[in-house]
Amino acid sequence: MSKLPRSRKSRTATKAGELCPPPQSHTPAKEPDFFDQPATDHLYFLDPVKTKQKLTECQDQVEKLRRELRNARDRERRQKKTVQCLLDDLRDKNMLSEELQQKLDFYSDLPVKLLKTDHAFTSKQREFALTLHLHGPKAYKYLREQMKIPLPHPHTLLKWLQTVDAKPGLNTSLLDLLQRKSLEDHHRFGQVCLMLDGMSIRKQILRRSWSCMPWRLYMSAVLRLCVSPWMVTYPT
Incomplete structure (x- = not known):
């Protein structure tokens, strides 16, 4: 095997190496790119990332306002x-x-x-x-x-x-209702017409007792009570 040559370490060789210029490369030097330089003359340019972020925030705000407007219109329509x-x-x-x-x-x-x-x-x-x-x-x-x-x-x-008194006979709660209506608005309910009508009666056993009434009663199977501002009908 061959030995590597020893490098010269003398004072004269070291001084000569310092005075010798470095070897120049044959590759052409890279010219500075215009787009790589920071824009210092136009400081008002917009960053695309920040612009997109602001656009997204504005779109979310618009959607929120539209939703609130739609809900407000629905509430107004319901009212x-x-x-x-x-x-x-x-x-x-x-x-x-x-x-x-x-x-x-x-x-x-x-x-x-x-x-x-x-x-x-x-x-x-x-x-x-x-x-x-x-x-x-x-x-x-x-x-x-x-x-x-x-x-x-x-x-x-x-x-x-x-809670309605549905005992046989004249319904007193109906007369009380007419009295209250007359006191509230005498112009509309001051004069009313009480009409009595008849219907077929069939036997029915009532399992509930009122005061001063027996357990077994003969009641009408159908009871209708119709109240209107000008006419009251109470079938018996």
């Missing part, structure tokens, strides 16, 4: 929706008779949003629900199940009717 709109819809679907339409026109200005179950029903709301369910059970079921109107459940209506 303006009254019982009259429901009656018109039922009439278009032939689920409402003219007689029932006349009875329910008295509640046409009642807002639907007040029928929510988070509070107690007022007397006017109870009368509307009872009248609609009594004369139009199919229409009542359609409004409650199909249109999702927060009407009380039929079992709730039965509980309300349990």
Whole structure:
């Protein structure tokens, strides 16, 4: 094997190496690129990343405002929706008779949003629900199940009717109602017409007793109570 030549370490060789210029490369020098230099004369340019980020934020804000506007319009439409709109819809679907339409026109200005179950029903709301369910059970079921109107459940209506005095004879609660209506608005309810009608009676055993009444009673199987601003009918 051949040995590597020893490098010269003398003082004269070291000094000569320091004075000798470094070897020049034959590759051409790279010229400076214009686009690599930072733009110092136009400081108002926009960064694409930041611009896209701002655009995304603006789009999210616009979508949020549109959603709030749509919800506000829906709330306004629900507030303006009254019982009259429901009656018109039922009439278009032939689920409402003219007689029932006349009875329910008295509640046409009642807002639907007040029928929510988070509070107690007022007397006017109870009368509307009872009248609609009594004369139009199919229409009542359609409004409650199909249109999702927060009407009380039929079992709730039965509980309300349990407090009504339905003993045989003249219904005194009806006369009390007429008296209250007359005191509230004497111009409309000052003069009313009380009409008595008859119907077939069949024997029925009643399992509930009132005060001063026997257990076994002969009651009418059908009891109808219709109240309107100008006419009251009470079949006996």
